[in-house]
Amino acid sequence: MASDRFILALDQGTTSSRAILFDHGSRAVAWDQREFPQIMSAPGSVEHDPEAIWESQLQVARDTLLKAHVSAERVAALGITNQRETTIIWDRQTGQPLDHAIVWQSRVTAGHCQRLCEAGLEPTFRAKTGLRLDPYFSGTKIQYLLDRHDPQRRRAARGDILFGTVDSYLIWRLTGGRCHVTDPSNASRTLLYDIHQRAWDTELANLLQVPLAMLPTVVDHGQVVGVTDASWFGSPIPIATPVGDQQAATFGQACFQPGSVKNTYGTGCFMLMNTGTQAITSRHQLLTTIGWVLKGQVTYCLEGSVFVAGAVVQWLRDGLGLIRTSGDVEALARTVPDTGGVVFVPALVGMGAPYWDPMARGTILGITRGTSAGHLARAAIESMAMQSHDLAHAMREDVGGPIEELKVDGGAARNDDLMQLQADILSVPVRRPRGFESTALGAAYLAGLAVGYWDEIETLTCQWALDREFLPQMQESERARRVHIWREAVKRSLGWAEIVDPVP
Numbered sequence: 213m214a215s216d217r218f219i220l221a222l223d224q225g226t227t228s229s230r231a232i233l234f235d236h237g238s239r240a241v242a243w244d245q246r247e248f249p250q251i252m253s254a255p256g257s258v259e260h261d262p263e264a265i266w267e268s269q270l271q272v273a274r275d276t277l278l279k280a281h282v283s284a285e286r287v288a289a290l291g292i293t294n295q296r297e298t299t300i301i302w303d304r305q306t307g308q309p310l311d312h313a314i315v316w317q318s319r320v321t322a323g324h325c326q327r328l329c330e331a332g333l334e335p336t337f338r339a340k341t342g343l344r345l346d347p348y349f350s351g352t353k354i355q356y357l358l359d360r361h362d363p364q365r366r367r368a369a370r371g372d373i374l375f376g377t378v379d380s381y382l383i384w385r386l387t388g389g390r391c392h393v394t395d396p397s398n399a400s401r402t403l404l405y406d407i408h409q410r411a412w413d414t415e416l417a418n419l420l421q422v423p424l425a426m427l428p429t430v431v432d433h434g435q436v437v438g439v440t441d442a443s444w445f446g447s448p449i450p451i452a453t454p455v456g457d458q459q460a461a462t463f464g465q466a467c468f469q470p471g472s473v474k475n476t477y478g479t480g481c482f483m484l485m486n487t488g489t490q491a492i493t494s495r496h497q498l499l500t501t502i503g504w505v506l507k508g509q510v511t512y513c514l515e516g517s518v519f520v521a522g523a524v525v526q527w528l529r530d531g532l533g534l535i536r537t538s539g540d541v542e543a544l545a546r547t548v549p550d551t552g553g554v555v556f557v558p559a560l561v562g563m564g565a566p567y568w569d570p571m572a573r574g575t576i577l578g579i580t581r582g583t584s585a586g587h588l589a590r591a592a593i594e595s596m597a598m599q600s601h602d603l604a605h606a607m608r609e610d611v612g613g614p615i616e617e618l619k620v621d622g623g624a625a626r627n628d629d630l631m632q633l634q635a636d637i638l639s640v641p642v643r644r645p646r647g648f649e650s651t652a653l654g655a656a657y658l659a660g661l662a663v664g665y666w667d668e669i670e671t672l673t674c675q676w677a678l679d680r681e682f683l684p685q686m687q688e689s690e691r692a693r694r695v696h697i698w699r700e701a702v703k704r705s706l707g708w709a710e711i712v713d714p715v716p
Contacts, residue, residue, distance in 0.1 A: 217288040219660050220276065220449065221652040222269055224294045224378050225457065226315065226479040227526065229269040231276040232652040233287075236665070238675040240649060242280035244272040251312060256319035256561065256570075256709075259312035262300050265378060266385050270444065277445065284447035290386075290440065291452050291659030293460035293651050294378040296401045299353035301361075301426070302381065304372050307389055310361050313378070314353040317480075317519055317561045321352035322570040328352075333419060340406045340413055342491065342500030344568055348517070350377060351403030351420045358421070371425035377401070379454035380428045383438065386451060391438035394428040396510070397456040400502040405430070407491060407502050410510070432505040434662050452659035457651050458482040459503045462513060464654030465619045465645065466676040468669055473607070473615050475600055475634075476651065477624035479526075480564070481518035483603040485611070486511060496606035497566035504658065506669075514610060516565040516603030520574075521596045522624050524558040528592055534585045542627050545593050547586035553578040555701040556591035558599075559708075566606045567706060575705035596624060597634045598698040604638050617641045621650035628680075636686035637694065646679045 218241065223230040227250065232243040246268040251259040277284065297316035302309045314320065325345045328334070334345045343349055354375050358365055367373045376384065377398045383391050399405040399412075404422060406413045410430070417424050431437050431453050439448040455463065458476060462484045465474040470488035475481060484503070491500050491512040503511040520527075525541045528534045535541055557563075559572035576588070604615055618640055624630055625644055635642040647653060660666040 217286050217665070218280070218282055219289055219291060219656040219665060220273065220287045221291045221293065221656040221659070222273055222382065223457070223649070223652040223655065224265060224269050224292070224382060226295045226317070229265065229272050230652065231269070231273040232649055232656070233276050233280050233282060234653065234656045238647070238653060240647065242276050242282070244275040244279065246272050256322065258315040258318040258561065260298065260315055262302070262309040262313050262381060265313065266382065269382060274445065284445035284449050287449045288665045289436070289450045289452050289659040289663040291655035292379050292382055292454040293457045293655035294382070294398070294454060296377060296398055296456040296458065297348055297350050297353075298378050299350045299357065299375065300378065300381045301354065301357050301373055301375050302384070304374050307384070310364060310373065311357055314357060316348055318353070319347050319562050319570045321347040321356050322562070324352050324355070325570070328419075337403055337416060340408070340416060341400065341403055342407050342493070343401070343403055344499070345403070346568055347570055348519075348564065349401055349403045351416070351422065354422045354426070355420050368426050369423040373426060374428070375422070375426040376428055383451060383454065386440045386444060387438040388441040392428045393431050393437045395433060395453045395455055396430055396502040396505045397459040398454065399430045401456060407500065407512070410505070432508070433658050434506045436662055450663060452662040455504065455655055455658055458484055458515065459501075459513070460654030460658070461621055461651040462486065462503055462654065463657055464650035464652070465621060466673050467619065468673060471611075471616070472619070473617070474619040474621065474650070477521055477596060477620065477622035477630075479521065479523045481521035481596055481600050481603070483516045483600060483607065484513045485607055487514055487611075488512065492610060494606070494610050496609045497568055498603070498606050498610060499565065506661070514607055516606060518599040518603065519562060519564045520558040520560045521599065522622070523560065524556070524592045524595060525624075527560060528589060534589065538623075541589050541593065542629065544586050545590040545629070548584060548590055551591040551594060552583055552587040553580070554583055554587045554591040555697060556588065556595045557701050557705040558592065558595050559705045563702070563706065566602055567702065569706050571707045571709040572705045573708040575701060575708070577701050577704065593627065593630050594633060597630060597637050598694075600634060601637045601695065615640050617643055619643050619645065621645065631682045632685070635682040635684045637691060639684045639691065641684070642682040644679045644682070646677045
């Protein structure tokens, strides 16, 4: 019976690995989380040790089962969701990574993307992939890693060196090297996958000098792609098709109808709108991406990506030492009634949508002798709402209609002040679910559908439950004033790296 069994979701994020065990009522019955190191060897460079990713993810999965006193035999399926675009290449024979993983936040290929744009190639990539030529995506990262290990190019062309986003790497390790797969949501973030034909594209691969033999097999959702090696959990567990973290959160938020929108406040902020079977080409610098593919039917999404949201709180903690833990930021911000005129544009790794400027840099404006740590904390928190406003504005313009409501999740969605400000700045209701773990839940839902643990999507819709709704309260004049000040501050952050350190 389903009530006697569970779904194990692995949520491999940018700063930590988590595992959550869900029951048939979508309740998280046990979980564990572990941070792993961020490697920042140069400005704009962000890397991870793939072994640290693997070891942390395996450990939290084992610990979650131990906490729940649940054996592997009682796990109906394992779902995986992951930080997207982060790029790993490894040796097919030994399973050893050739280098650190190049993280989605990394700007190391900014110069190469600029040269590709100058060659007039961006329209080709955009028409096929729905993406911009930006260092955010995996394609130029693969080329960068192959250039760093040029003697391995011949082996890559034979398929002896493999590429994968984090989902592919985890599945490879979990299955003992038997499965090299990914899903359409992750594939659609590589600059190599035609989202209309749903296939790896030879022309794009040639332009980026990436051998097709390196790439994983793309498998639709709602399927089992392999089983875990028995040595990891004591017994094999079926592994379902993985899903990128933001698409997983959209699915976990039950955004199944076209027009529904969610925003995840994690390391970055990611706003996705379900556009159904229509792949809308954005006229306002958003991305067109695949949400999920079930029973052969594609659900597309419009996406706006903010690179630094919760990560700005980590910077206040680790970079400035203003707080001891990330959870302390709300209390610090409440020591002041407002920002005191301070505006913080957290372009610590460039700006994502709708600006797409890898040369932007973090900017703090309005500092006076009276500025305190509390003002900086409040300005950092408010920057998440302001960046999300820019995404929602672009989304409204693209679809030619209003956003009726915004569903929210992620760690910062726990902050009531931030959620109220978000409702005020967007002038729409903000709805927060009872469970904050929408990303892991989406992976669990797709895994459960793959093995019949849940029957249909309609069953899942009924399991979404409201925790709190935040309604707009701000006067229109005040909203317009704040948006104007924010946009003026953004202008001052754009292109700053080109002034101080021109790209060669």
